Amino acid sequence: MDTRLLLVSHASTAxxxxxxxxxxxxxxxxxxxxAHAARARLAMPDGAAIFVSPAVCARDTALALGLSASIxxxxxxxxxxxxxxxxxxxxAAEAPQDLAAWTRDPDAAPHGGESFSQLVKRVGAWLDASNSTTNLAATVSQPRHxxxxxxxxxxxxAIVHALGASPMVFAHIEIAPLSVIELRHSARGWTWWPAPH
Structure with a gap:
């Protein structure tokens, strides 16, 4: 079953x-x-399964976009x-070497949190699970949105995973607030499509 996934980055924060x-x-x-201004510009497919990060800024964005989302x-x-x-x-002043390592090495996590490589694995697992028979979009009609x-x-x-790219490219992808990327899954796997307008 094909899946069309629209990923939306939350609105800017202070x-x-x-x-x-x-x-x-x-x-x-x-x-x-x-976010309110983007509501008309960001046309979401009818009948889509809608999900949101647990973060307050993401939930605020979903509400402002008029989306009723599951966390x-x-x-x-x-x-x-x-x-x-x-x-x-x-x-940069207190720990310049740690910050430099984090921005250059996708496996570095000097802050004790998640590395870029770990994030790619986590998001990739979510993407791949979304196409199993018990996936998060199982109730959506064909094609799944x-x-x-x-x-x-x-x-x-998500882009790195879809392209099968090295996490090294992570720092070379810029995503602005309220950006939308479209990924589609079919028999040939995930593909990155031009964002909808």
Missing amino acids: AQRTGRFPADDPLDARGLAE DANLADMNYGKWQGRRLADL VVAVTHAPVLRA
Whole structure:
């Protein structure tokens, strides 16, 4: 059974705009306004199974987009460990070698959280499980349509997995707030499609 998956990155947060690692921040007025403005632009398929990260910013985004979503812990943001809530500028001054290692080595997790490689494995397992007979979209008619509101690193990881690429390319994929990527699964596996307009 073919699956069409639309992954949506949440609206911008104050943490993102101030260069901080997320700490389960809600959307502020600016982020909410961006999400409300994007609602008309982001046409979601009728009858889609809709999922959302447990993070407040992702849930706020889904609500602002008019989506009634089920929380899926597999869509959680990357675990930043002890860097959660910290400013990048502060870490660059305090632990420049750790920060450099994290940005260059997909297996590095000096913060004690999740590495890029671990995130790719987690997201890949979720994607592959979504096509099993007991998958998260089993109640959706053919072809299955799934929408997931989540985080930019999760979208990056999904692209890396779909392409069968090395996690080394992770840092070369930019995902802006409220970006949409489309992945489709068929007999030949996952493919990355141009985002819907």
